[in-house]
């Protein structure tokens with residue numbers, strides 16, 4: 001499949017600080033996990049699945065790590081990193097069973113930074129198993145509409161659009177938006193069997209391209 005979008009420069013991504021490689025076994029991944037409410041719930045409800053929850057903001061990551069320390073789910077790994085370099089360094093092709101992006105920043109002044117508008121999304125799709133899913137939730141109808149348009153025109157992927165029940169409480173942002181009476185929706189995107197990307201043979205960089213150590 002030819003993707004009508006600029007190619008993501010995966011090989012240029014520097015390794016995240018304190019990078020830890022990941023085993024090549026099936027995993028679920030959450031990007032922008034915040035304080036980890038969904039990650040903790042999901043890993044508790046699905047002991048048979050492994051979940052890696054990635055969060056870039058230190059204070060939120062620390063809150064997730066602290067709560068994880070109290071609850072102790074063995075199948076959850078919180079990671080403090082920017083998801084772009086972390087995914088490129090850590091994940092193998094077709095490794096991911098389910099990917100969650102719940103209530104991402106809407107990037108009002110920078111549409112190119114929205115997940116489905118980024119060339120990086122093609123790389124993410126290459127990490128997804130056949131029949132693997134991406135769940136993208138938002139309280140902003142225009143965000144969902146734009147993502148749907150990208151799915152049809154650029155990514156050519158099937159999806160289901162769902163309305164989130166008003167008593168759902170998977171994340172801190174979901175609780176806040178539903179309490180305000182806002183409509184929360186999600187797209188559950190599925191990767192079909194015949195789907196291919198330009199990164200299907202790209203192996204994880206596994207910590208190559210690390211920043212040079214500071215000279216003392």
Ligand SMILES: C[S@@+](CC[C@H](N)C(=O)[O-])C[C@H]1O[C@@H](n2cnc3c(N)ncnc32)[C@H](O)[C@@H]1O
Nearest residue numbers: 032033034055056057082083102103171172173
């Ligand atoms: C609006 S918050 C939503 C947090 C959580 N999913 C929730 O619903 O409560 C978006 C989160 O995504 C994180 N984030 C944004 N870009 C990221 C990236 N490139 N890598 C990792 N985390 C990211 C932000 O730090 C922030 O915590």
